[in-house]
Amino acid sequence: MSGKPKRSPFLIPLERVPEGGIEVLMSETDPEFAELLAEASDGDVVPAVGSVRLFLERWPGRLDIEGTISVTVPQICSRGLDPYGQPIEATFRQILLQTKIFGGDEGDEIELGRDDLDRSELVGDSVNLIQVVREELHLAVPPKPLCVTPCEGPCPSWERNLDLTEERTRKGADPRWAALAELKLKK
């Protein structure tokens, strides 16, 4: 391995998008997508897995991207603080406008009203799908993850942990803690 970094399979030159569109698939076996999953993960209680299906369609001066995210990433329950696997199913549509018409008269004429339509600038002659998916995945991860809906906290898995704690208590305190308590008393 030496020399130039390998060109990303997800950096798509616009000229490669055929009439009628093209489908691109990302899965956790693609190192770049695996990295995105790791970014979206909190902890490693379950493996971050899944895929994103993209459909690219080219129009004069713009590129439309439709995507379906279907992944599971480890998260920490915001209520009970237990780690768990969060399934994420989301669809998105992005419209990328080429810079030469972005902000110009032609660009202004494109009317977009629906909230799920995302319009941004397409710089250069290729599209970085990793960037697109990073943004969308970030939006799709719940800001306040919950292990179950509704999790009232503690998480259901706490019961199991509490049992273990009680067992430890019954068996008597850890001698190391006892030693620490003694030290504190001597102070």
Ligand SMILES: [Zn+2]
């Ligand atoms: Zn929970």
